Amino acid sequence: NAGIVVAGAGQAGFQLAASLRESGFKDPITLVGDEAALPYQRPPLSKAYLAGKTDQEGLFLRPPGFFAEHAISHRPGLRAVAIDRAERRLQLSDGDSLPYDHLVLATGARNRPLPVPGADLEGVRQLRGLADADALKADIAAARAVVVVGAGFIGLEFAAVAAARGLAVTVIEAAERPMARAVSAVMGDFFRGTQEALGVRFAFGAGVTVILGRDGRATGVALADGRELPADLVLVGIGVLPNGDLAAEAGLPAENGVQVDAFLGTPDPAISAIGDCARFPTPFARGLTADDTVRIESVQNAIDQGRCLAARLVGKPAAYGALPWFWSDQGPHKLQIAGLSGPGDDSVVRGSGNAFSVFRFRDGRLSAVESVDRAGDHMIARRLLAAGTPLTPDQAADPGFDLKALAL
Numbered sequence: 001n002a003g004i005v006v007a008g009a010g011q012a013g014f015q016l017a018a019s020l021r022e023s024g025f026k027d028p029i030t031l032v033g034d035e036a037a038l039p040y041q042r043p044p045l046s047k048a049y050l051a052g053k054t055d056q057e058g059l060f061l062r063p064p065g066f067f068a069e070h071a072i073s074h075r076p077g078l079r080a081v082a083i084d085r086a087e088r089r090l091q092l093s094d095g096d097s098l099p100y101d102h103l104v105l106a107t108g109a110r111n112r113p114l115p116v117p118g119a120d121l122e123g124v125r126q127l128r129g130l131a132d133a134d135a136l137k138a139d140i141a142a143a144r145a146v147v148v149v150g151a152g153f154i155g156l157e158f159a160a161v162a163a164a165r166g167l168a169v170t171v172i173e174a175a176e177r178p179m180a181r182a183v184s185a186v187m188g189d190f191f192r193g194t195q196e197a198l199g200v201r202f203a204f205g206a207g208v209t210v211i212l213g214r215d216g217r218a219t220g221v222a223l224a225d226g227r228e229l230p231a232d233l234v235l236v237g238i239g240v241l242p243n244g245d246l247a248a249e250a251g252l253p254a255e256n257g258v259q260v261d262a263f264l265g266t267p268d269p270a271i272s273a274i275g276d277c278a279r280f281p282t283p284f285a286r287g288l289t290a291d292d293t294v295r296i297e298s299v300q301n302a303i304d305q306g307r308c309l310a311a312r313l314v315g316k317p318a319a320y321g322a323l324p325w326f327w328s329d330q331g332p333h334k335l336q337i338a339g340l341s342g343p344g345d346d347s348v349v350r351g352s353g354n355a356f357s358v359f360r361f362r363d364g365r366l367s368a369v370e371s372v373d374r375a376g377d378h379m380i381a382r383r384l385l386a387a388g389t390p391l392t393p394d395q396a397a398d399p400g401f402d403l404k405a406l407a408l
């Protein structure tokens, strides 16, 4: 019995393995991961870990003993390089290959490179893994002026940590506000204000043309409008690309992620994909994308897809229909998002000041709720969205309307 082989030992791959054992799966499980560390959580890398508030052990999803105790073979530092679908074998970077009954692609995503001269200078960094975070921690200790390219979640979380350490931080963003693809204008503007209160400066509608350097080290960035900003550290956070190459090279559809069906299976019945690398259909994407499929980069999605696929592999198949939710910590504020919204969705604000929620509506239906420091709203929103409970924009805006009662 060859059992289940998982390519990628991150949040999704680990969850699948753990859930399989919880469900009584007895055959071999092998987790092949190209990183050196035990499976770990990434969110703290741009938050508590970067800020020195938690150590490496605090990142691990389970202690080292867990893997042997649960007969999960974790093979660190090893890359899956090709799939032989006819023979059902996964080829590895050390020249060996592993047979599988079922192969799970859980290879995550990689950072999108910044296509400008100077991007390879020392002092230019990206943040995806533990090794990146360790290097950045050392850089922050030595740097004075930081330029962050990209006002997405990771760029802003990094900016907040760096500003709190007293560094001069400028965030450069092509759009006109932060997190423009992910949240409403109201929420983007709020976080602009909170970041500015931390001392972060912004250049919106701006593009980097060159990273300037001397003796192989970054010294600043040049913008398309002619400005030059000094920097001894440049953090590039301009989004990710899914790791779908293994699937594509094996002849499976993998445009913007490994394409899977509602059961997270590829067209090859012996291969599935989960987590950041997978593009899947979900009712929550209705009206958002042309074919109602999405790729979601979140812990929730990685965990829930790991669980969903484990259930299918032990004979309890169910379509994946979990509600997407997400969080981001920036300075003193916590942003929580339930559901999936698009830039065209309408926005209705509930609450005021530093604690409020933005209810998003698409085609008159609640699509997402963004909350800042309103954990109660977030939990209610998750229930409403998961159940598909109707809510009107007027009800959402009315502070007297009992949302909690509606969600019960």
Ligand code: FAD
Pocket: 007, 008, 009, 010, 011, 012, 013, 032, 033, 034, 035, 041, 042, 043, 044, 045, 046, 078, 079, 080, 081, 106, 107, 108, 109, 127, 128, 129, 154, 243, 246, 274, 275, 276, 277, 296, 297, 298, 299, 300, 302, 325, 326, 327, 328, 329
């Ligand atoms: P990963 O956890 O990335 O795991 C994939 C693994 O596969 C990696 O170890 C990779 O190196 C390995 N791999 C790739 N190719 C191969 C190969 N060919 N062979 C072997 N191994 C391979 N989400 C939230 O919900 N909230 C947050 O606040 C949040 N903050 C984040 C902060 C940072 C800095 C980052 C990077 C991500 C954050 N995320 C957050 C996103 C979240 O961490 C990811 O969505 C989640 O880790 C996805 O899990 P995954 O298993 O699909 O991918």
